[in-house]
Amino acid sequence: MPLTNVQARDVETILHPYTNLAQHRESGPVVIERGEGVHVWDAQGRKLIEGLSGLWCTSLGYNCEELVEAATAQMRRLPFAHLFGSRSHDPAVALAEKLKEISPCPASKVFFANSGSEANDTQIKLIWYMNNALGRPKKKKIISRIGAYHGVTIASASLTGLAANHADFDLPIPGFLHTGRPHYYRDAQPGETEAEFSTRLAQDLDQLIQREGPETVAAFIAEPIMGAGGVILPPETYFAKIQAVLAKYDIYFIADEVICGFGRTGNMFGSQTFGLSPDSISVAKALSSAYAPISAIMIPEEMYQAALEESRKIGTFGHGFTYSGHPVSCAVALKTLEIYERDDIIGHVRAVSPAFTSRLAALGDHPLVGQARGIGLIGGLELVADKGQRRSFPASLGLAAKCAALALDEGLMIRALGGDVLALCPPLVINEDEIGQMFDAVERTLERAEAWVAKDGLRNA
Numbered sequence: 001m002p003l004t005n006v007q008a009r010d011v012e013t014i015l016h017p018y019t020n021l022a023q024h025r026e027s028g029p030v031v032i033e034r035g036e037g038v039h040v041w042d043a044q045g046r047k048l049i050e051g052l053s054g055l056w057c058t059s060l061g062y063n064c065e066e067l068v069e070a071a072t073a074q075m076r077r078l079p080f081a082h083l084f085g086s087r088s089h090d091p092a093v094a095l096a097e098k099l100k101e102i103s104p105c106p107a108s109k110v111f112f113a114n115s116g117s118e119a120n121d122t123q124i125k126l127i128w129y130m131n132n133a134l135g136r137p138k139k140k141k142i143i144s145r146i147g148a149y150h151g152v153t154i155a156s157a158s159l160t161g162l163a164a165n166h167a168d169f170d171l172p173i174p175g176f177l178h179t180g181r182p183h184y185y186r187d188a189q190p191g192e193t194e195a196e197f198s199t200r201l202a203q204d205l206d207q208l209i210q211r212e213g214p215e216t217v218a219a220f221i222a223e224p225i226m227g228a229g230g231v232i233l234p235p236e237t238y239f240a241k242i243q244a245v246l247a248k249y250d251i252y253f254i255a256d257e258v259i260c261g262f263g264r265t266g267n268m269f270g271s272q273t274f275g276l277s278p279d280s281i282s283v284a285k286a287l288s289s290a291y292a293p294i295s296a297i298m299i300p301e302e303m304y305q306a307a308l309e310e311s312r313k314i315g316t317f318g319h320g321f322t323y324s325g326h327p328v329s330c331a332v333a334l335k336t337l338e339i340y341e342r343d344d345i346i347g348h349v350r351a352v353s354p355a356f357t358s359r360l361a362a363l364g365d366h367p368l369v370g371q372a373r374g375i376g377l378i379g380g381l382e383l384v385a386d387k388g389q390r391r392s393f394p395a396s397l398g399l400a401a402k403c404a405a406l407a408l409d410e411g412l413m414i415r416a417l418g419g420d421v422l423a424l425c426p427p428l429v430i431n432e433d434e435i436g437q438m439f440d441a442v443e444r445t446l447e448r449a450e451a452w453v454a455k456d457g458l459r460n461a
C-alpha cells in the first residue's frame, strides 16, 4: 500500500526508537490519533485495545480528565520551577512525601528525573558516590542480568542485558556484569525444579562475585518481573536466595520498579509481590500514568548521608536534570497517586486479575504457545514451533512481530518482544468485559498466525 501523507512525512523526518529502520521505510508507521479508556484509534479509523498500555505505562487509560486538569492547573499557576541551588516548590515536596510514605524500602530521600533510564543512571552514580564517600573506592562494579531491561543511556544500557542494546553501540562499558536470567521455562536443566534452578542461579551469582572479588562489586539490580526481556516471573525462592548472596558480600540491591510499580502485579510494588527487600528503588511510567514524563528513585539514609558528606567536601551535589521534579509532572503524578488510592486501583487489579490470568493460562493450550505466564495484569505468551521440545521458530521469521501486526486487524495493540514473546499489560482500569474482548482478539490473532504457519510449512523451516 502506498504511504499516506503523514506516513511519508514521518519516514523522511523521524529517527524511530526501537524500529527496524529499513522496514519502516517500506511499511511506514501506525499513526495513532486519539484515545479513550483502554482504547486508541489509528489514522485508518481502527479502534484498538491498548494491550500494552502504550509502553507499560498508561495505567489510568486515555481520558483521565482529572490528570488533564491537574496538569493545566499547575501550568497556569507555575509552569516551571526547578530544584537546583536550594530552590523548591510544593508539588515536588508533596510528591516526595507521598513516595516516601508508600515506598517498599526504607526511603530517606527522593530524587526526581524524567525517565526510567535517567533514574537507573542516577542509581549507579549515587552508588559510586556513596562508596567513594565511605572510603571503598574499589567497590564499583554493578551486576545485572542477561535479558534485563533498565534503559538506554550509557550506564542504564550497560545494565540492560539485551543484545540489540549493546551491538555496535560499544556497550556495555567496563564494570558492568551480567549474571543468568531467572527464565525457568527456557534455562532450567532437564528435571530441575524451580527451587533447584533458583539455587543454581544464586550459586552462579556467588561465583561471579567471588571471581570478580567481592570488594569490587557494589550493587545488583533487578526488575521484580523482567519486562522487555520476555515477561519473566521469578521462579520459586529466587529472590530469597539471590538476596542472601548479596547480603553475604555487602552488595547494595536496587529494584527497578519501572514496570511493576503502582499496582501492576496486584500490590503497590512488585517488591511486595515477590518478597524483595531492596536498598533503593526506581519508579517511572505509571507514576504519572504516563501523562507527563517523570521518574524517581528512593534512597536510604546511608546513601543520603554519604551524599551529604561529599557535598560538604566538594561544595555541591553535582547531579540533576533541568526537569528534575518538573512541577507539571509532579502535579500529575500526585493526582495519579491520589486516584490510585481513592479508587482502590490495587483492589480493582486484584478483582479483575483472575479474569486476565485464567484467559492467559488457557492460551497455554494453543499449539503456538509454549508457555503462558503472568500475574496481576501483566502477561507473556512465548511462541514455539514445537511445544514438547520447546523449540523456537527461527528469529528471522519474526513470528511475534507478525502476530502483533495481525492483531491490529483484530482490534488489538500488542507488543512483540525478543524470543518470540507477546506481551500483554493493559491499563489497570480495564474491566472484565474488555479483558474478554482483548483475549478474544489474541485468540483470533493466534488462529491466523497458526493458519499462516501451517499453510507455508513454517513449523519445520
Ligand SMILES: Cc1ncc(COP(=O)(O)O)c(C=O)c1O
Pocket: 055, 114, 115, 116, 117, 118, 120, 149, 150, 151, 152, 223, 227, 228, 256, 257, 258, 259, 284
Ligand atoms: C524495567 C524498566 N526499567 C527502565 C526502563 C527505561 O525507561 P525509559 O524508557 O523511561 O528510559 C524501562 C522501559 O521500558 C523498563 O521497562
